[in-house]
Amino acid sequence: MAYREKLAWLELIGMVIAYGGYFIAVGIVDPAPGRLETLTYVALFGAATMVRLLILGTGWLTLKLQMGSDARAKPDERDRSIARRGASIGYYVLLGLMLWVGVMLPLTDTGWAVANSALAAIIIAEIVRDAVIVASYRRGWHG
Amino acid sequence: MANPPISNQIRTLRFLAGEMTQADLGDRVGVTRQTIAAIEQGKYSPTLETAFRIARAFDKPLEEVFNWEGE
Helix, strand or coil, X not given: CCHHHHHHHHHHHHHHHHHHHXXXXXXXXXXXXXXCCHHHHHHHHHHHHHHHHXXXXXXHHHHHHHHHHHHHCCCCHHHHXXXXXXXXXXXXXXXXXXXXXXXXXXXXXXXXXXXXXXXXXXXXXXXXHHHHHHHHHHHCECC | CCCCCEEECHHHHHHHCCCCCHHHXXXXXXXXXXXXXXXXXXXXXXXXXXXXXXXXXXXXXXXXXXXXXXX
């Protein structure tokens, strides 16, 4: 498996575990969206971000040590082409979801409900981007 | 994703070049070992520039390395 495919897997797993955990936690402690203390949201979000950084840092270091010269190689035309494809599709997902958040905005009376919706949009778009990159390495890409 | 209607002789040419490794070819061409592997497996179509560089690495014309299989 290519080094950059492993990196994409790492980012995908880190994103799903950390922010999936965040939204599960918010769903459990905050059944009525946006009613918790700001500090609680910040603490949960901070914890999720720390988990993500821990997963990425540990995984990145392990890959660097395991893959040696492969990890030192600069991205080539295939890597760049696949990254562009992932970013392009992720962008349209983000655009669509942010439009949905914008439409929802006037119907919401708490800032955190909107903030969490926007955060979910960013995370879903990032997950789609990573998934497209992984799929392009796995199944091939002829762009 | 369906493979493109292009086949290539890179594996054979590497063998004929004294079992040149994918990494060696990648170094000559300026791509990673994994990209050479993906091209050989038909999982990636290289740019025209890289296709010419691969052909030049074997001292062959482009059409002896890559073949159009479509109609």
